[in-house]
Amino acid sequence: MTYQASLSYAVSQDQQDSLNIFREQFHFPQHNGKDAIYLCGNSLGLQPKALKAAIQQELDDWQTHAVEGYWRAENPWLYYQQFCRNPMAPLIGAQEQEVSIMNTLTTNLHLLMLSFYRPAGQRYKIIMEAGAFPSDQYAVETQVKLYGYDPADAIIEVAPRPGEHLIRLEDILQTISEQSDSLALLLFGGINYYTGQLFDIKALTDATHKAGAFAGFDLAHAVGNVPLQLHDWKVDFAVWCSYKYLNGGPGAVGGAFIHAQHAAKLDYPRAGGWWGNDESTRFLMEKGFVPKASAEGWQLSTAQVFNMVGLKTSLQLFGATTITALSAKSLHLTGYLEYLLQQLKGIPFEILTPKNCAERGAQLSLFFGNQGKAIHQQLTKAGIIADFREPGVIRLAPAPIYNTYQDVFHVYEIISNIQTF
Known part of the structure; x- marks a missing residue:
């Protein structure tokens, strides 16, 4: 060029x-x-x-409708997460039912690790990148401790070779192969926050599945930055924030991807909450959690309207290209x-x-x-x-x-x- x-x-x-x-x-x-x-x-x-007017709209609807804003607001709050979910799906190469807009990045990481990190027998190890963002390191460390494992043994970090700054793909693949009998989960960043290195998500996912383990990714620095095809790559799960390239605002709502092969299973292990319950029975207020047959079945609480409006506004711009x-x-x-x-x-x-x-x-x-x-x-x-x-x-x-x-x-x-x- x-x-x-x-x-x-x-x-x-x-x-x-x-x-x-x-x-x-x-x-x-x-x-x-x-x-x-x-x-x-x-x-x-x-x-x-456009954000100021968008926030004002929600303030006006709250003032005018109070609780009825869940149904009568210009953007009914009952479905607010879907106003972000639908335009998000093409950005990550996902089906709409594989996307959930909820919580924050590390909260979502913990929730999905509860579903996808299920150590048993000799399969209890997690492979991750050396130098991952601290919140990922802390999440993995505390999760393995919850199951009684020693992080020094259960967590395998793949590092750059001496004198190098980047992690070679062949070194990650070799580590996956060497740990194929003990590997429970691979958790990598899509892009390393420090070096800016974009990892080959498809290759890592394929190798992890061949080893009989789950593949998850922190896409905080990848979403809205690089093209992704999470569904076609058969990624098991991914999480991200929306305040970086997505311009959602400081501390804005996070997102999660759960592949359709998992998301549609109502009995898939998870932590349940009211907003993840099937909408047809949600307001019956009865015992018995029946999740939505989608990634939204992992939602816990009512949509955070004022923490989503920035992302909704920005995604309208992304939708124009x-x-x-x-x-x-x-x-x-x-x-x-x-x-x-x-x-x-x-x-x-x-x-x-x-x-x-x-x-x-x-x-x-x-x-x-x-x-x-x-x-x-x-x-x-x-x-x-x-x-x-x-x-x-x-x-x-x-x-x-x-x-x-x-x-x-x-x-x-x-x-x-x-x-x-």
Whole structure:
């Protein structure tokens, strides 16, 4: 792919970009009276401009209808989770009945591990990535302890080889094969939060099933970022948050995928709750949990309307395009950022993220060594909002739904003028 390190090239790319119309649908933080360059959608997405009116609508319906808002609101609250579920399904390659919008990421992870981590006999081990996000580590650690296992024995972490930053697929597959008699569950991130490495979900799922175990994924950094085909890949379950690339707002509702082969089984083991009960008998208020024959059978409590409205609003924008189109722009936009960074002189750094664009999403992780924090501070002063992680990594994530080629070029200009120490 041919790029040019010039503003005129960036402007021309933005003029040709059919997705550039979405930029005006978001609020940007301000810096010296101008829009900041926001490359932190991998931590928290921007606020859709339509959100204020959407929240006001729910406030008005609460004021006008009170409890009858569950039936008479503009968006009846009784079905609110479905207003998010239906547009979410195409983003992850799922059937609608395989998707549930509920709770938060780690809550959902615990709930689904109760269903899919069922150690018995010699099958009690969990394989996960070394350096997984802490909440995943904590969830797995505490789950194995619930069953009386020692985490040091029950949890197998696959790490990069010495001197490398990325985990090789062949090393994961070899570990699965070696543990085929003892493996109960594989739990990986779709994309590693630190390095930005996109794992081969289909290959990992196939190998795990061959070993006789379940395959689950934390898709916090993958949903809304890269194309997924969870149903066709036969993933057993997945969980995610909605406040990153999905722009649902701080602490917004999470989501869960449960493959149809499991979700339709009414006797599948789970923790039950009122909102997961069959709607035809829910209001009879009787004993005897009869779950919905879908992923929504794992829901516990009443839909959190005000914690879902941000996601609902953002998904209306995603519904006006496709994840395929967003991904195509993302590959080109992130590739342009990588190209520009390679033109920098005098600032030593290393890109930790895979060079192969098929093994990454929108994020590039830059390791600046002991100068990382100081460089991040200079970027912040210049109006670039990015993410810093110890010990010297700056994560830049140009989200294709609102970032531009000019954003990326200006980041290159600013970094090229940074004074190192």
